[in-house]
Amino acid sequence: MKRLFAIALLGFGASLTQAAEQPTLELIMSDPDWIGNAPTEPYWADDGRSVYFRQKRSGEDFSDLYQLGLGGEAPAAVDEAQPPADSGHNKVYNAGRSRVAWIERGDVYLKDPVVGTVRRVTATSADESQLQFTPDGKSLQYERDGQFYHYTESDGSTALLTDIREGKNPDAKPDFDPLRAHHARNYRTVVEAERRRQAGQQADRQRDQRPDPVFLGDEYRVLERRLSPAGDVLALVVTDKDAETGRKGSMPNYVTADGYVAVREVRTRVGRNNQVPQQVLLVDLASGNIESVDTGALPGIDSDPLAALRKSALGWHVQRGADEAEVKEALEAPEQRDVSVNGLAFSPDGKTLALQFIANDFKDRWLATLATGGERAGKLQLQHRLSDEAWINWEYNQFGWLPDSQTLWFLSEESGYSHLYTKGIAERRARALTSGKFVVREPVIGPASQYAWVVSNRAHPGNYEIYRVPLAGGELEQVTDLDGVSQFALSPDGEKLLVSRSWFDRHADLYLGNSDGSGELSQLTNTVSERYDAIDWTVPEIVQVPSSHVDRPIYSKLYLPKDHDPEKSYPAVLFVHGAGYTQNAHMGWPYYFREFMFHTLLNEAGYVVLDMDYRASEGYGRDWRTSIYRQMGHPELEDYLDGIDFLVDRHGVDRQRIGIYGGSYGGFMTFMALFRAPDAFAAGAALRPVADWMHYENDYTRRILNTPLIDPEAFQRSSPINHVAGLKNPLLIASGMQDDNVFFQDSVLMVQRLLELKKPDFEMAIYPLDPHGFVNPESWLDEYRRIFRLMENNLK
Known part of the structure; x- marks a missing residue:
């Protein structure tokens, strides 16, 4: 049943008295302070009678802290120079709270x-x-x-x-040296002086109650450390200190305060380094003993899921002139797969350590435990294994302990969708607390450990509400009914929810409700500005575009002009959201809020706009995500071609007047669209685009395409630089020169390739001071003026 939510407070809000204005590109792309600034990092006061949140200060790059009473008071600025009265955003309780x-x-x-x-x-x-x-x-x-x-x-x-030190113990007994032994026999004064020095150091440590130092040796570099709550064991995640991490890139900045070119190092490229394996060391703080955790017993650790690709790659490289012996040696599989540590958590009683490992080939994830004392100390016990022939998701890997120190909770895509599980560490099987063709994320265990609260899109892929589920097993129960995209903070007593909820055309504001779903939800803040609120924005409709390739629809945002008549003929612009792992066809305030406003402007200029959650988008389960494995840019393009058919068949769009644009992955897809389906798109704008996946970073690219050594065919088919010959129609490339995500070099290489192929109709816009996500309003404005002009000149 839909709950009506009463506005309890209009903090910084809109009165709707200002006359509406027509949005302009200059307004849309200006500093977003004009929209109003949403409350962020909300949390509860300790007594549950008020809440706190941060809000960006207009005209500045920092935020202020506010306290908001729940009795209808206005938000009050908190003097952060004074001692805090309440615990902060990230707090921990003792067992008895x-x-x-x-x-x-x-x-x-x-x-x-x-x-x-x-x-x-x-x-x-x-x-x-x-x-x-x-x-x-x-x-x-x-x-x-x-x-x-x-x-x-x-x-x-x-x-x-703890006193953990990298390097060798300078006081350790040296190896036998005849010269040293000679001096020890003959010069007792030297020996006695050294003994006294070490005795003095030991006395100082005992007097000051300082622990003896533990030296790790020269071979390790510490990445992460966790202390047992019992204070007796330290877990260290380490790598080989001398491991080759690969040659880094360099990035010049030509616009500097001193007038000289500044050059900084940036990341390495995929496959240009061997991903450094990690291991876990357990340090007994009483004795100083160090033990390495043996991962050799993890199931599948000695298999090679890339064996078939290695065999195929050998022939591919040799056919193109490589030396067979050299390639064969480079392709040799390790005896045991390397792993990285994706999480460490000691049980509340400190007696058991939970560890999550991910194979460096991203095909396996293992959740395991080990006792820190007794005969099983240091021996891994598998609790859950997740395997994927494509790649383990970088999301939905959270895990933790219940207060009994005997039960783990974790998220897993084992069923094809992210769901919540519990498992007793002495039990054989895990229990699925949630199930179905929807996603569960952001779990919070209640203070009484009776329920877990989660965010889920069970009702609709783009509608994220809050649910709770009994930890003992039972029905997943919806406890908010706001529609949109919600997140939450549970009150200290577990009885209330502080909800941050956004809508298509409104950034997130705060709401208050009961955690069991009873009663009404009340709105606490309204931080959208009058100026923004007065504009008649196009609120898109989420539509289901039929797919000609899979038995599922492609959820998409459709923006139609206000006087739209399907019997008339319209140009259309297709927007491609970025990847990494993103969903944009949802009911909340988008990450691409400037593009949302730009689409209203396009509607007013007579364009239909379609924004698709193409295959690979978040929120639709494992199979949707991994459909691009080894073929980036191919299933997604099929989805956009289906989108064109949908617009032509149902919304009066002229098939000859269709443009496409997007940034990052959206820029990559613009390349693929114009190069691989040139007759479908009259023009395209590729913003901060990937041109060649061999230049992108390791963790992302290796998951989807493996490496250029092992899977050269995947890189060949997936990189736009290999498909440039297909370009027929106008192309705009726009890139920030300080982009340390998708390097500016990608756009330079693409321009060079276009020149070599004598392609006549492209232009390049550069932005000297902007990183991947632009920071300068004048750059945003220039870029989108160019996009608008591109569409006007080629689609009208």
Whole structure:
């Protein structure tokens, strides 16, 4: 049943008294402060009677903190120079919830939520992190500068728990050396001086209650560290210190304060380095012993899921002139697959460590546990394995412990969609708490550990509501009914929800409701400006475009002119959202909010606009995501061609007057559209586009295309630079020169290829100071003026 939501407060809001104005490109592409600034990072006060949020200050690059009472008060600015009265955004509770701790501006604070007293635990120039309570709830642990500290509330004392050092122990007994032995026999004064020095160091450590240093040796570089709540074991994620990480790129900046060209290093390219394997070390803090966690027992760790591709790649490279022996040696599979550590979490009692490993070929994910004491100490016990012949998703990998220290919760795409599972570490099977052809994400375990609250698109792929499910098993129950895209923060007692909800044409604002779904939801803030609110924006319709290739529709946003008549003839513009993993055909405020406003302008100029969640988009499950495996740009183009048929058949679009544009992956797809289906598109604008996947970064590209060594055919078919010959119609390329995501070099290489093929109808726009996501309004304006002019000159 639809709930009506009453506006409890119009904070910074719109009165709808301002006369409507016509949007212009200059307004749309100006500093977005004119739209109003949404509340961000919302969280609860400790007593549950008010909430906090941050809001960007207009005209600045920083935000202010506000407190908002739930009785209808106006938001009040918080003086952040004063000691905090409430715990912050990222807080931790002890087991009995009698204490709450948090880190604010790099320092640790501790509060008794019943009495209300706040104690500042640290006041250092360094930043503390990894805050947690000990199992008895009476002490805190935190990390600073790579070492862990123990704070005891009862006496206010702080003790150093770890002294972990990379490199060799300078006081370790050296290997036998006859010269050293000769001097030891003959010069007792030297020997005695060294003994006294070491004895003095030991006495100092004992007097100051400092732990003995633990030296890791010269071979390791520490990437991550986790301390057991019991304070007895430290887990370290390490790599080989001397591992070859590959040659980095360089990026010049020609517009500088001193007038000289500044050059900085940027990332390596896919396949140009061997992804450095990681391993986990367990340090016994009492003895200083170091033990390496053996991953050799993980199922499938010694298999080679790329064996067939290696065989095919050998022939491909040799046919193109490579030396067979050299290629064969380069393609040799490892005896055991390398892994990376994707998460570490000690159980609340500190007795068990949960670890998540992902194979460096991205075909497997393992969730495992190991006991930190007893006869099974250091031996991995598999809890869950997720395999994918394409790639393990970079989303939906969260996991954690329930308070009993015997049960894990985790997300998995095992069913084809992200769902929530629990598993007792001594049990054989996991329990699926949710199931169905929809996505579950952002789980929060309630304070009583009776329910988990999640965000899900169960009702519609583009509608993200909040649900709860009993941890003991039961029905998934919807607890909000706002429509749009929602996120939430659970109140300290678990009874209320602070909801951040956005709509097609409105950025996120805050709502309040009961966590069990009872009663009405009330709106707490309205931060959209009067000027924005007064404009009659086109609110798109989400349509289901029939697919001619899969038995599922392609959900898309359709923008129609307000006087649209399907019997008339219209030009159309297709927008391609970026990838990484994105969904844009949803009911919330889009990441591409400038493009949303631009589409209203296009509608007013007489264009129909279609924005498609092509195959590879988020929100539609594993199969939709992985359909581009080894063939980027091919299924997506098929979807856009189906989109053209849909517009022509149902919405009066002229097939000869269709343009396409997009940025990043959208720029890549614009290339593929104009090169591989040149007769379908009259013009296209490729913004910050990928031209050659061999120049992109490792983690993203290797998942989808493997590497250029192992899967050269995938790179050949997926890179636009190999399809340039097909270009027939006008092309705009626009790139920021400070783009450290898709390098400016990609656009330069594309221009060179266009020149070599003597293509006559393209132009290049460069933006010297802008990164991947433009930051300068004048650059946004220039870019979209060019896009609009391109469409006007070629589609009208």
